Amino acid sequence: MVSLPDTVDPTGDSLTAWAERYLDLAVRGVRSTEVTDKITRHLERFTAWMTGGLGHDRVSAVTAREVAAWRDYLAAAGNVGRDGKAAPMAAATVNNHLAHLSALFSWIATHASAELLRHGDPAKKVAPLRLPAPEVRALAAAQVRTVKNVVDRIETFHELKGRRHRGTGPRLHAHARPLRDRAIVYLLFGTGLRRAEVVALDLEQLQPADPEQLRPAKTARLVGVRGKGRTNRTVFVGRDARLALADYLEAERLGDAAGSTSPTALFLAAASIAARRPDGRMSPRSINTIVEQIGRLHDAQISDPGRKLGRLRPHDARHTFAFELSQRSGHNRAELERRLGHANDRYLRIYTNPPDEVAAGYVEDM
Template sequence: MVGLPEHLDPADDSLPVWTERYLELAVRGVRSAEVTAKISRHLQRFAAWITDGLGHDRLSAVTPREVSAWRDHLAAAGNIGRDGTPAPMAPTTVNNHLAHVSALFTWITAHAPAGLLRHGDPTKKVAPLPLPAPQPRALAAAQIRTVKNIVDRIETFHELKGRRHRGAVARAHVHARPLRDRAIIYLLFGTGLRRAELVGLDLDQLEPAEVDRLRQAKKARLTGVRGKGRTSRTIFVGRDARHTFAFQLSQASGHDRAELERRLGHANDRYLRLYTNPPDDIAAGYIEDL
């Protein structure tokens, strides 16, 4: 039991005591002051829940059922509303609480006397709350610029580093494919292709395909791109990513449905709305204009 008293009493069965030991030995001075305060706050909430529910704070009495009940309590009434009444807590915040309690019991399991947690870690069988799928949105101009800046420097991320390679000619890892990775990113940015469509491409579909002609050409295109429902279409290389490409195409075409169907490979209203969802800053601007 590294860092703990040598003659620890096996009967020491207090959740607050073990919580304080964990904070002192594994959190304070290791995590930032802000994160430390948050972890401490979450663990105190858990200890208060156990004490209020069981009438005592014995560590050995904490079971998966108690942890699950605490999770559900947070989801239903973990916050205090503006009117002072209990309010639901966001799933991400609930899962953050669970993660901190799980880290606590992982540490206790490693350092506590044998037999204190007779049934093992009570957090292991408690699943986090499911999170809603993120809503796809077009990339904002600043996000596009950031990604392109990273992609333009991608070779350096694949270079061998360390003392042995200092001063030597830069050499990439044996399995690195920085030029391929850059081409994939720029192709996604410039065409609006879906992932499955991109991986099914062949160089024969590129016009022009010769390196010299491609460098001099003002326009390039991909022919015979296979999409959903066995559709086939021609894709012109543009400058934006898929969702951003769709949004800009919608704006430029005056929301022409036929053009959107032809370029995006979708005839379904749901998908057309999804792929033309504007960036957050533009959507916020629409609200401000009302």
């Protein structure tokens, strides 16, 4: 238990003050910067909502009714849509807000006087929202083949077009990194990594990391991959991903690393992007952008409606990998746990659902 400084009044009734103490003593320096920022943002939202509704931010006035009303508000209008108007917040995000609020009140109950929270943590009495069934989509073998075909030709889609670009000038758009994008897509489909895990990878985690050794290597791996729940696992890298990574490391990464401060990340944003982070590390959202672009290029090349992808997401690659791994490993649960970084049976079942084309084939002649 963290003891309060002598200057802190355990009978104080300001939610703003207690939240700041909680962040200083239990969150900052303990949780990652990304998580700390998220918790801070969630607590500030609740404090602002309480103050706006009651005219004050007294901790003693926070009841289960108030927390439930905040939950319902977030679910109905907690986001801002593209048109600038209020929009619903996803159930999982609302529940994340509730979990952070509950952690704050549990901490306050431990350190404050008994009179401040006479009935304990008000957030614990508020049920989280029921989560919708996860959308699962593994690509069929024919779709995977055409996706890889597009990825292998990705450089042609980034070429500058028009008469004025013919000749000795640059062939590609300034921010285009086709070899990096190709390596990312092959890694997603060949390892089942989550987008956050991909951007968190450091070059030193790839073994071997030298392109000349990586290409002929019979076994390559990513060590110490950090996943959800503080899991840590080794991920093997297949042939397609090995070759794509070697091409990227040899031809593109060196140039972007030269413009970065301590460029430890495996995948770097283009050095030409003014707003990129000092260390060059990409954001998880950028993985969405890359994968969605591949999906659009894919569908533009395909005339058969049954093979079109619609919106392609990073998790579609994870589901595709999980189903294929399940088939090839004889539904080996231990292997699925190790490679996917999930011990939860519910998620293992979700990730290994077959594509519709395969599932339909099971009953075709029954």
